[in-house]
Amino acid sequence: MRDVVTQERAVSLVEALLSRRQQEVPPLASVPVAVLDVEEHALGWLVFWQSVEYIRSREFRKMLLGAGPYLVDRQDGSIHHIPATTWACEDWEALYLQQIKGIRPPDPVKEERCPPLAIETVAGPTW
Numbered sequence: 136m137r138d139v140v141t142q143e144r145a146v147s148l149v150e151a152l153l154s155r156r157q158q159e160v161p162p163l164a165s166v167p168v169a170v171l172d173v174e175e176h177a178l179g180w181l182v183f184w185q186s187v188e189y190i191r192s193r194e195f196r197k198m199l200l201g202a203g204p205y206l207v208d209r210q211d212g213s214i215h216h217i218p219a220t221t222w223a224c225e226d227w228e229a230l231y232l233q234q235i236k237g238i239r240p241p242d243p244v245k246e247e248r249c250p251p252l253a254i255e256t257v258a259g260p261t262w
Contacts, residue, residue, distance in 0.1 A: 145180035145207035146170050152205070152214055153184060166199065178231060179209035181217075206231065 140148075149170060157163045167187040174181040183204045188197040203219035215235060221227050232238040 140179065140207055140209050140212045142173055142175065142180055144212065145182055146173055148207055148212060148214055149182040149184065149205050168199070168202075176206070178206060178228065180207045181205070182207060 153168050153170075157168070168184050169187050169190055170182055171185040171190055172183040174183075181204045183202075185202055186197055186199045188194075189199070201219045203217045203222045206215045206217055207213070208215070213235075215231065217227050217231075221230065229240060233240065
């Protein structure tokens, strides 16, 4: 098993990704971005990013809309963007586990079944 990805490593990975994206997509080059916040999560590190202008001023008009966080997987360091609409409105954790990790959610029908009845040995009639 690989080492667990540290918070510092997660930030470094996202900063490198943001830098590459700004170089690869010309319209993004005009809006410098940086890491705003980091939260530890059971699946890894949630790295929130935003425009540098917003980070400095905290003026909402300088905020990028739709800039959902990145999840840096704590086991392998892979980076996954969580779209803002998914972050706000959907169960992003379940989607990540199913689509990225291949872990299927529990079967609700199977969960509702009664456990098998235990057969108890009973003595016969004592007449």
